[in-house]
Amino acid sequence: MQKENYHHGTLKEEMIQKGLILINNEGIKGFSLRKVAAMCGVSHTAPYKHFKNKEELMEAISNRVLKSFSECLMKAVETAKNEQTGMADVGKAYVKFMLDNKEYFRFIFFSECKVNVKLKANDFIYKPGNPFEVFCSGATAYLEHFIKDKTEINCIILSMWSIVHGISTLVIHETFEYEGDYEELVERMLRVQPR
Amino acid sequence: MQKENYHHGTLKEEMIQKGLILINNEGIKGFSLRKVAAMCGVSHTAPYKHFKNKEELMEAISNRVLKSFSECLMKAVETAKNEQTGMADVGKAYVKFMLDNKEYFRFIFFSECKVNVKLKANDFIYKPGNPFEVFCSGATAYLEHFIKDKTEINCIILSMWSIVHGISTLVIHETFEYEGDYEELVERMLRVQPR
DNA sequence: CAACTATGTTGACATTGTAAACATTAGCAG
C-alpha cells in the first residue's frame, strides 16, 4: 500500500492545481510551498524535484492563470471580429477576467512572483501566447482598418491597455472602487478615446 | 555610556528612514522588520513598542512615500494652473515620480503592504492629502472649464488616472518596456484623449 | 537481474515574525 504512494506520479501538476486552490482560500500571505506540498500529501521538500525553488512554483502557477487569461481574451477578440463590436468588448473582457480572479492577480501582480512576459513598445515585440500580446495584437488588427500611422496605432493601443490594466489594478489593490457595473464603466472609459 | 543608548529616542522615525534605505538597497524580498531594527541598532522586538506588527511598519513607510508623491503632484498641479499647460504635465509628473521610485512603488503596490487609501467613484470621495486625490481633484478643477457633465468629467479623469497608473505599473512590474522617453510617450497617450 | 535515474523522505539549519517576561529609564507627584 505504501508502495503505491511513495511515488506520487503527477506531483508537478498537482502542485500547480493545489497552489491555485490555496491562493483562492488564503490569499498571498497564506501561500507557502510547504502548505501546497502538504495539500498534495507529500513531504515539504518533494517539490524541489520539480521546481528549483518557491519562485519557480509561483511562476508556474502564474503561467497557468495567464494561459486562461489568454484564452479568454482570444475568444473575446474572435467574437469582436465576427460581430464587429470593436475593441471595447475585448477591454471589458480584460477587466472582467481580472476582477473575477482578484486573488490570482493579486498573486501575480502584487507579490514577488516573476511574470515571464515582457512587451516592448517601439517595435512591439512580444512573446506570443501571453494575454498582453493577445490584447495588443488584437487591437492592432482592429485599428489598422481605421488608422495608417503605425506610431499612432501603438500609442492608442498602449493607452487602451493602460486603461484596462490600470483600472483593474487599482480595483484589485483596493485603491479605487466603483459602485456600479464595471463593464459599463470600462465601455465609457474606452469610448472617450477616438476609437 | 550604555545609559545613553538604552533609550533610542526617535526609534519610530528612524525605523521609517532606515526602512526606506533597506527597500532601496535590497528590494521587497530583502525587507524584514529584524533587519530594519538592526539598522537602528536596536533589538529585534523593540519596534513592537511603536508598531503593532510588520504590516503597520510597512504602512508607515508607504505613507511616507505617498506623502512625497502628493507633494510632487501638488506642485505639478500648481505649475499647470499657472502656466496653463493642462493636465498632461501632471500626468507626466505622476509617471515620472513612480518610475523614479520604482523600488518604493514595488513595495507599495506589489507587496502585502496596506495602502490606507480608497477612492470611490460615483461621488468621488477621497481621503484628502493622498496623491490620487491630488491628481483627481486637480483634473476635476481643470476639466470643469471645458465640460459641464459631471459624469463625463469623472469618466475622463478615471481614464487619465488609469492611463498614468497603468503604464507606470506595467513598467515597474517589468511587463512592459519602452525604449525612449516616457514623458513624451505619456504626453501622447494622454493627448489621444479628447481632453 | 543490475545499475542508473527520477522521485520522495528525514533531519537539519538560518531567517523571520511575534509573544511573554523582564530591565531600564524618563517624567511626574509628593
Place this chain on the structure above:
DNA sequence: CTGCTAATGTTTACAATGTCAACATAGTTG
C-alpha cells in the same frame, strides 16, 4: 530629591518557512 508609573528596550522562546544534504524507494533500461 524620592519614588512610582508608564514608556521603551532586551532576552528568550517558539512556530512557520525556504532550502540544503543525506538517504530511501521505485521505475527504467541495458
